[in-house]
Amino acid sequence: MNQIDELINISIEAGKAILGYYDEEIKVTRKEDDSPLTKADLASHNVIVNSLKELTPDTPIISEESGIPAYEERTKWRSYWLVDPLDGTKEFIKKNGEFTVNIALMEEGEPVIGVVHIPAKKITYIGQKSIGSHKIDQEGNKTRILSSRPDKDQPVTIVSSRSHGASDTEDRLEEMGFKVGESVAAGSSLKFCLVAEGVADIYPRFGPTMEWDTAAGDAVFRYSGKDEARYSPITYNKESMKNGEFVIGHE
Known part of the structure; x- marks a missing residue:
């Protein structure tokens, strides 16, 4: 199994951990910056961090829920994982389905791989340098997605x-x-x-x-x-x- 497939599986497992809390009453605490935090954030964080440590033991990980390493340390990193275990906690609390699991591999200051998984819809988006971006639907069908610069003459x-x-x-x-x-x-x-x-x-x-x-x-x-x-x-x-x-x- 290649790395991108491993990451997709990790994001799906993290999504399952999130959905384990979706149907119950969601208890919310507040972080120092007053942003919301739930048990689902932490459950997803644990799945992702533990899995990435197993996948790439020597690659550092920054997760929203793990704190930010010192800048002096980070500037020495050539590559690292950048993770938001539950992006859209407010949407999760509202139960509107529009929350995601975000996993990115950073190299030389840019994201070279990105996985965005939508647990409630079972849809995954992936972007990989040199390979392009794709969408995987609920049935597992993978389709290339494309975008282009808009025409300023048109709304x-x-x-x-x-x-x-x-x-x-x-x-x-x-x-x-x-x-x-x-x-x-x-x-x-x-x-x-x-x-x-x-x-x-x-x-x-x-x-x-x-x-x-x-x-x-x-x-x-x-x-x-x-x-x-x-x-x-x-x-x-x-x-x-x-x-x-x-x-x-x-x-």
Whole structure:
């Protein structure tokens, strides 16, 4: 079994661990930054971290639930895993199905493999440098997904956060030369995937995110170009690991 298949299986097992808590009353605690934390986050974290340690014992792992290693240590890493065990905890709490398991392999500051698994829908997106991006449906059928740069002369479809919408998004995009025709709401890193498969043209994010929120979905987007990788403005292994504002898909 190759590495990408191993990662898909790990994400599926993590998804099963999450769904083990989905039908019961979800108890929520708060982390230091006031973001929500559930038993499902920790269960998924344990599945992924233990599995990755077995798969690649010498490769460091950063998970949202494991804390951030010192910058001085991280800058020496050539490669590492970047994981969000349950992206879209707010969507999980709302039980709307739009939460994901995110696993990315980082090399030299960019995501070279990304797996985004949607446990409630049994759908998985994968992006891999040099191979491209694919979608695996509920029956296990694997299909190449492609995206292209939007035409500024035509109204664009944007994907917006279901839980973190910005009121001035359309105005700011118009300043960039885009007229918004339609807006599709989605949770978690699904937003990257919807751009990668051409359901939406642009994903603007004018609020803060962390690197583990974006890495796997960013890989799915980057490698959805037909002939070459798509441009992404997001950089990784920053000192704070906090992302600034970004717009995905406009270039």
